[in-house]
Amino acid sequence: MTRILGIETSCDETSAAVLEGTGDAVAQESLVILSQDVHRVFGGVVPEIASRAHLTSIVPVVDRALSEAGTTLDHLEAIAVTNTPGLVGALLVGVSYGKALAFSRDIPLLGVHHMEGHLFAAALEHRDAVPPFTALLISGGHTLLLDVEAWGKYRLLGATRDDAAGEAFDKVAKLLGLPYPGGTYIEQLAATGDPKRFKFARPMVRRNATPTDEDYYAFSFSGLKTAVLNAVRDSTNVEVDKADIARGFQDALIDTLVEKAARAAHAFSRQRVVLGGGVACNRTLAAALRTRIEPEGRTVFTPSPRLATDNAAMIARAALFHFEHGERAGLDLNAYASSPIPGLVAA
Ligand code: KG4
Ligand code: ZN
Numbered sequence: 001m002t003r004i005l006g007i008e009t010s011c012d013e014t015s016a017a018v019l020e021g022t023g024d025a026v027a028q029e030s031l032v033i034l035s036q037d038v039h040r041v042f043g044g045v046v047p048e049i050a051s052r053a054h055l056t057s058i059v060p061v062v063d064r065a066l067s068e069a070g071t072t073l074d075h076l077e078a079i080a081v082t083n084t085p086g087l088v089g090a091l092l093v094g095v096s097y098g099k100a101l102a103f104s105r106d107i108p109l110l111g112v113h114h115m116e117g118h119l120f121a122a123a124l125e126h127r128d129a130v131p132p133f134t135a136l137l138i139s140g141g142h143t144l145l146l147d148v149e150a151w152g153k154y155r156l157l158g159a160t161r162d163d164a165a166g167e168a169f170d171k172v173a174k175l176l177g178l179p180y181p182g183g184t185y186i187e188q189l190a191a192t193g194d195p196k197r198f199k200f201a202r203p204m205v206r207r208n209a210t211p212t213d214e215d216y217y218a219f220s221f222s223g224l225k226t227a228v229l230n231a232v233r234d235s236t237n238v239e240v241d242k243a244d245i246a247r248g249f250q251d252a253l254i255d256t257l258v259e260k261a262a263r264a265a266h267a268f269s270r271q272r273v274v275l276g277g278g279v280a281c282n283r284t285l286a287a288a289l290r291t292r293i294e295p296e297g298r299t300v301f302t303p304s305p306r307l308a309t310d311n312a313a314m315i316a317r318a319a320l321f322h323f324e325h326g327e328r329a330g331l332d333l334n335a336y337a338s339s340p341i342p343g344l345v346a347a
Pocket of ligand 1: 011138139140141142165166167169170181182183184187277278279280281282283308309310
């Protein structure tokens with residue numbers, strides 16, 4: 001049994017969690033997430049403000065996670081911290097604090113890739129959300145389609161060539177005058193919209209596509225965003241049209257995600273498809289994916305919203321896997337704005 005503290009500060013959530021377990025039998029002892037609401041005022045994350053807010057909250061957030069787990073620093077076997085990808089100034093707060101704790105208690109330190117954390121999130125709640133599976137990681141900064149043969153062994157099938165899925169939601173929300181971050185607002189508005197009024201082209205989805213095509217698993221959302229912008233400009237009354245535009249946008253984006261995930265699950269004969277990242281909160285997407293692949297005998301796993309969006313429990317969960325495989329970070333662990341997910345095997 002390993003008890004591990006996870007720390008996450010890559011963007012605008014200060015989070016800490018304590019997990020205990022071995023292999024895939026892991027219990028979440030605590031999870032504290034402090035969201036920095038201040039960025040709503042600016043319509044997006046302001047990096048300098050994010051770093052300062054992490055500095056103010058990291059100590060009480062970690063203390064709270066330890067006390068909710070009924071433990072102390074003296075009873076931890078390891079400390080895990082997100083060190084990439086993300087805002088460097090924000091990441092550095094967690095990395096520095098994690099290093100200081102590990103050094104002062106003389107316990108192992110692990111650096112975790114944020115997207116690998118998202119990959120492990122569903123496993124915290126669903127016993128069967130374990131490899132092999134097809135993974136669709138959809139967040140504010142990334143869109144990754146992976147074939148996961150085993151933990152730590154990932155085949156990157158496709159990624160976005162421009163905007164991430166969450167970024168597209170946020171930008172379209174802004175165009176429609178909705179608050180930041182806009183994903184949930186678009187989903188709510190789209191539910192009331194007419195699906196027939198605005199039909200946007202499905203990006204990179206052709207009926208005659210074959211697996212050898214370069215864009216068979218790839219994503220691109222900037223053209224869709226431009227199509228929405230044009231629809232908004234052409235509208236004589238955006239207030240009246242905005243629910244229908246949101247519906248048209250979300251339908252096009254979801255169709256693309258579902259099509260690519262279904263292609264991957266089929267090509268690699270995976271019975272499970274696991275979603276992760278903030279956009280995995282979108283129930284319309286999960287429902288559409290289920291409708292598409294459940295008749296093929298496949299199961300869809302989504303984390304609950306608290307674990308789908310940024311949190312430290314998923315970071316600690318990914319770190320437990322690496323800890324058990326003997327991996328350790330040195331005190332020279334650094335923060336990086338971007339880097340490939342670890343464990344990539346040739347596609
Ligand atoms: O994973 P996450 O919390 O942070 C990053 O690592 O980026 O994802 C945040 C993203 C935002 O773009 C937000 O708009 C999106 O997740 N999101 C949603 C929904 N809830 C959050 N997108 C679509 N539908 C939702 N219900
Ligand atoms: Zn994230």
